[in-house]
Amino acid sequence: MRLRSRIKEHFSFLLLLFVGTLCNAMMVPFMSFFLVEGLGNGPWIISAYSILAVSLTLISNKQFARRIDKGFPAFPLVGIAAAGYLFAVTGLLFSPSLWTALTIGVLGFGLSSSALSTMFSLGRSLAERHQIERSRFNAYMRATTSTAWMVGPAVTFLVADLISVRAVFSVALCVGLVWLALWWCSLPRKITAQARPDIGDQGNKSDTLRQLWVAAAFVFCLSLAHSLTFSSLPIFYVREIGLPGYAPGVAFSIKTFVEVGAIFSTPMMISRFGIHRSLVATSLLAVAAIQMLSMIETFPQMLIGAGLEGLYYGFYASLGISYIQAFAEDRPASATALYWNILMVTGLIAGPVVGLIATAYDFKTVVRVASGVAAAAALILIASRTRLRVNA
Template sequence: GAPMMAIANGATATTFTFGRLYANAHDIDAGRFNALLRMGVSLAWMIGPALTFVLIAEIGFQKTYFLSAALGLVWLASWYFLVPGGFTAPPKTRKDEPAKRMDWALLLAALSCTMFALANVLFTTAAPLFFIKEAGLPGFTPGMALSIKCFVEILVIFAAVRLAERFGARQVLLVAALLGVFAFGLMAQVTTVVEAAAYAALEGLYYGLFAGIAITYVQSFIPEEPGKATAIYMNSLFLGGMIGGVSMGFIADVFNFQMVVYAAGGVGALAFVVLILTKRTGRRVS
């Protein structure tokens, strides 16, 4: 079943590509439309994990899995009735052109997204064990912190678009990276549930700024190829998640889960450096 789930997850990238193309075709602000789509994803993350554990405890894993499959059928029906059937991407005009050079600015932008995703996965995977085993907090703390983070993230995502319009997407991402370093540094020192809640809100602020504009930022490097840009963006997130999942175990085995949280902050600092390098390429983005 895992490969099928992985293939199905490709719908996310397709949805964001469709969103960009549809916005362009109907004179809709692409950044704000992307933000609305990303808010939907974050809302699902806020509700889904917490609800899943409740359902598993009440009705068991198998019934919960079948319920998830039923939601997939609801998604299929939504696609059939809501997505315009006649909508297609504009045709691409191919010309005899010399081979393109390596687009270092685009690659660095994607690498910064990988760093953000890596930091997020490092902390998310280590947080439950860190909170309970090392910080000595109650068992409900990880779920509470994740819900607070996602709630704040949803509120911030749309605001991030407004900030990017005024100050520029790169500047907002630089601030997000610094907030991530600050949030993880504080989280590594957490001692009470109240502190965990407050720091989770700060984490939601940093990740909401990133999630709200990152895909638009990457797409802006090649606005004429939104499908390619979205694929690069999604792959950068998957790469960060893969590295983070593996790295968390190694770091925790050698040191402890607190060190994983510190490592997440260090990766946030690397994201800041990569964004600075992107600026130094001199590439202007739309």
């Protein structure tokens, strides 16, 4: 009976994570389309909206993480994220305008995106309480979020194409209500993820802080490499190579499918090779995969390249968060927030960088630059020579 209760708790937690991620996956990529195609604004408005929304998410992640590390219940924090999402989609449903997007939309979606960091902080605590390897439960959570991202954008763009742009917000509102109901019914009111007491000496603290920032630099470089390729490949495939318009969608589906499989293999990699060696190999694979993507000329080559991209990113997605968490045992929620904030910042930086390089050269050059950034990530790890054994 106890085992059944644990399985039920894990399933409820992952279902809540899936629906919350699905809500954000439905709206994050769609808002760019809505602002430009739905409201008829220039592409520059995407940058203005993104800077405002991401800035709010970064602040929320940091503040919420501090509360979690101090032992405050996380239940209201997830509720704030879900309520923010409903606030934003309701406002845009009844008043689909630029002013609404830059006020209610920014506030609501900025808060809703904080749920991912909060849920991963809780997942770490749940794994420890049930004596599950942290890296294994991280893999479960990353696979759950990747699956939600496979479904979310496809649903919104399909609804926009078959019905209308405004109908997307109606569907998003329905899914948001499911998120709110799951939060209210399945997440324990007093669930916490309090940090462990810090009993290390000052020298160890200083060394651990240095290692944390080295890990953050690695995550930044490999995340930026992925964001650069993710932003440039669709146009590169269609405009510069001449592949059919459906090619980017097929490539994304294959990438995500391979990514989920790779995520589930990471606990075995850590057990056999250790997290540091696994990450070095992953970053070198990223260099090779991105280089191959820059040399694609045919549809079959694109399929192989998408598979390799999914392989390295699946490894990195699961290993990266475990790596950065291992350097902050006394404040794990803050480390988790740092990881997600880095991913958001690199996604924000990638847009202007892609635009500048593609304007001066072409999108193929952007992909090659991304390969160089991935190489920098590998060099950071090799130079650090840090050996870690991730705790169960």
